Amino acid sequence: xxxxxxxxxxxxxxxxxxxxxxxxxxxxxxxxxxxxxxxxxxxxxxxxxxxxxxxxxxxxxxxxxxxxxxxxxxxxxxxxxxxxxxxxxxxxxxxxxxxxxxxxxxxxxxxxxxxxxxxxxxxxxxxxxxxxxxxxxxxxxxxxxxxxxxxxxxxxxxxx
Amino acid sequence: xxxxxxxxxxxxxxxxxxxxxxxxxxxxxxxxxxxxxxxxxxxxxxxxxxxxxxxxxxxxxxxxxxxxxxxxxxxxxxxxxxxxxxxxxxxxxxxxxxxxxxxxxxxxxxxxxxxxxxxxxxxxxxxxxxxxxxxxxxxxxxxxxxxxxxxxxxxxxxxxxxxxxxxxxxxxxxxxxxxxxxxxxxxx
Numbered sequence: 073x074x075x076x077x078x079x080x081x082x083x084x085x086x087x088x089x090x091x092x093x094x095x096x097x098x099x100x101x102x103x104x105x106x107x108x109x110x111x112x113x114x115x116x117x118x119x120x121x122x123x124x125x126x127x128x129x130x131x132x133x134x135x136x137x138x139x140x141x142x143x144x145x146x147x148x149x150x151x152x153x154x155x156x157x158x159x160x161x162x163x164x165x166x167x168x169x170x171x172x173x174x175x176x177x178x179x180x181x182x183x184x185x186x187x188x189x190x191x192x193x194x195x196x197x198x199x200x201x202x203x204x205x206x207x208x209x210x211x212x213x214x215x216x217x218x219x220x221x222x223x224x225x226x227x228x229x230x231x232x
Numbered sequence: 233x234x235x236x237x238x239x240x241x242x243x244x245x246x247x248x249x250x251x252x253x254x255x256x257x258x259x260x261x262x263x264x265x266x267x268x269x270x271x272x273x274x275x276x277x278x279x280x281x282x283x284x285x286x287x288x289x290x291x292x293x294x295x296x297x298x299x300x301x302x303x304x305x306x307x308x309x310x311x312x313x314x315x316x317x318x319x320x321x322x323x324x325x326x327x328x329x330x331x332x333x334x335x336x337x338x339x340x341x342x343x344x345x346x347x348x349x350x351x352x353x354x355x356x357x358x359x360x361x362x363x364x365x366x367x368x369x370x371x372x373x374x375x376x377x378x379x380x381x382x383x384x385x386x387x388x389x390x391x392x393x394x395x396x397x398x399x400x401x402x403x404x405x406x407x408x409x410x411x412x413x414x415x416x417x418x419x420x
Contacts, residue, residue, distance in 0.1 A: 092390045098300055099398055102293030109289035113260070117283060136372035181408050183371045186321025188412040193247040203248045204282040207413075211286035214408035217371070218401045224373045225397030229390065232380035 075104055080139040081226035089229060110212040111147075117204040119212075122151045123171075126161035127209075128216050130175070131182045133163045135220035162219065170199035174209065181213045213216065234353065237344040239331055242416040244324050250278030259284040260263065279413060281332050297398045304388075304395035307336035308361055314346065315365025316403035324416035325407050355384040384412045 074085065079123075083090045093100060111124050128145035148161055160166045166175045173195055181188055196206050251260055253273055263284035264273050280287045298309055310333035317326040330347070334340040345353050351362060360382040372375040384391050410416075 089390060093394060095391050096296075096300070096303070096394065096398075098296035099293070101396075102289070102296050106289040106293050107288070109286040111284040113283075116284065116285075134371060181412050185408050185411055186319075188321075190247045190415065193413065197248075206248055207280055207282040208286065210409055210413055211280075211283060211290065214405040215286075215290075215410060218405040221373065221401035222397060223367055223406050224375065225368060225401065228375055228377055228380050229393060229397075232377035232384070 076098065076107060076140075076143060077103060077223055077226070080137065080143065080219075080223035082139070082230065083226060089226065093226070102220070106215055107219070110208070110215045114210070117202070117208045119205055119208050121147060122153045122157055123174075124212055125151065126153060126157040127174070127178050127212060129161040131178060131216040132220060134179065134182045135217070136223075137223060140216075140220060140223060147148045168172065170201065173199035173200075177209070178213050180214055181210075182217055194217075234341075234344050234348050234350050237330075237347040238342055239327050239334075239343070239347070240418060242324050242327050242418060243300060243420050244276055244410060244414050244416050246275055246414040248277040248279060248282075248413065250275050251281050253278070256281070256374045257284075262285065263288045276410075276414075280409065290405070294402055297395075297402045304392040304399070305336075307333055308357075308392075308396065309399040310336060311342065311358060311361050311404075312365045312399035313403045314343070315367040316400045317407050318346070319366050319369035320404065320407035320411060322403075322407035322411035324410050324414075325403060327416070329403075357388075360386050360388075364396070368397070368400050369404055 078090060083093070107110060111128065112121055125144050125148040129141055129148060132140040133145055145161065156166065156168055156171060160175055166172045177196060180192065193206065201209065225231055243364060253266060253271060256264065260281045263281050264277055266273060310329045313329040314326055314333060330343040334343050342354060342358050345351060346362065351359065354362060364375055364379040364383060367373065367379060380393065383396070
């Protein structure tokens with residue numbers, strides 16, 4: 073069965089690379105389990121599904137990953153998101169808190185993780201995030217950066 | 233002649249308070265695999281288990297990518313992890329995986345060359361892996377089909393390249409936890 077990464081990489085079951093990817097069922101199933109754990113966890117720690125999808129779409133944009141951007145966009149649209157979340161998702165400027173602080177953090181950690189410091193965690197705390205929320209947000213940011221790299225790598229394999 | 237690098241193991245210290253095992257929820261205890269004979273849980277685990285669902289899912293995927301049998305040599309996976317960790321600025325992960333590479337390769341020549349900024353002396357295979365790891369780790373990715381062609385030219389098959397992509401990508405994940413949520417130094 074095709075998954076999000078196949079779709080993002082443009083892989084169809086007829087292709088040899090689709091079958092080669094299945095030689096590692098732990099990776100295929102593991103990535104899917106992780107996707108569910110950061111986007112639709114049973115306990116969302118107070119970070120709603122629409123916020124998670126909006127951030128994921130924005131990070132796909134920052135990674136230049138159009139297929140994943142569209143995937144997240146479609147999932148987000150199904151949840152009737154607010155104007156603020158739509159702007160956030162599309163890569164726009166966000167002014168309301170705590171969205172603004174969360175968004176700046178996601179942008180920095182996606183684009184330049186090397187620049188992250190303790191101060192940036194304190195900013196999340198000042199914006200009102202609890203420790204479980206800081207961890208859940210960190211895992212979401214890190215997951216999307218994993219997912220875009222797997223999709224990018226597979227796309228490069230198809231075109232090389 | 234490039235000197236041999238001496239990389240001492242680092243200790244990681246979180247910026248937020250880890251979960252206290254005595255006060256952990258059933259889901260957190262389950263994720264940490266706490267048992268009467270296993271009560272000493274690292275700060276790293278206790279920090280990330282604030283969100284037990286993502287902790288459990290990621291740990292399973294991470295272990296598969298770095299340790300699953302067959303396919304790409306484990307040393308090559310460590311080299312991919314090292315390239316990602318340098319780009320992402322995770323000193324802790326870089327040292328852990330540089331040391332592991334040296335153990336598995338039974339030589340510190342590759343990691344010494346990298347730490348002394350002499351990647352130009354790497355052999356063809358190591359160079360292909362390292363440069364791909366670096367370019368795929370940048371946001372947005374700077375990797376190109378030529379990088380894949382270079383991996384194929386040194387004899388890597390598609391399954392091995394898929395293994396490598398995952399090793400690099402999972403450090404795009406791990407580095408964004410370890411470097412963002414804490415700092416590393418020589419002090420316990």
